[in-house]
């Protein structure tokens with residue numbers, strides 16, 4: 615359902631970024647700077663299959679491997695492509711934080727973008743933020759998304775140290791994109807904790823993809839053992 619411009623964790627050269635296309639618009643799940651560079655290289659119009667009408671970004675949280683390319687994307691879409699960027703913030707607080715980042719710090723032209731919460735956005739699909747826990751320094755400001763594109767429903771965890779907030783939203787036929795970490799830490803979804811959850815979801819009929827990978831080889835082995843797959847890269 616999603617393809618990825620990168621599926622690496624924070625210190626990889628291609629940070630995690632899923633996308634889909636809806637009604638001539640490119641919809642990004644976060645926007646790290648590496649995803650912007652990939653978009654420059656690929657061409658947004660090549661992804662949308664014709665002149666893109668705009669770019670929408672669903673933001674999960676403001677760590678730089680998720681939001682570090684937002685300002686650059688907005689500048690580029692405004693000055694080069696002449697198309698609007700719609701940033702969808704999961705909460706009013708984050709909308710304010712992102713406004714500060716792109717307007718105050720990055721000096722983006724106010725005509726170039728809008729930042730709204732999904733209840734105020736005019737989207738061609740539905741998107742519901744799901745609050746989760748990740749890094750203490752961003753407490754209360756980390757989210758995943760449940761998205762129904764019209765063609766299917768997926769849940770995207772963003773960075774999280776638990777799957778608890780997401781599990782009740784997943785039904786048979788849904789797709790889960792979960793972050794997965796081969797190293798145990800308090801901020802990410804360690805595979806030993808993930809294993810029984812994935813097994814349960816598979817039995818329930820949920821398709822599972824792993825993303826935000828810190829060790830591709832270890833996570834590929836893990837995925838194969840548990841009937842999951844690594845997030846599919848756009849080649």
Ligand SMILES: [Zn+2]
Nearest residue numbers: 624677679773
């Ligand atoms: Zn991250």
Ligand SMILES: [Zn+2]
Nearest residue numbers: 675677748773
């Ligand atoms: Zn993070």
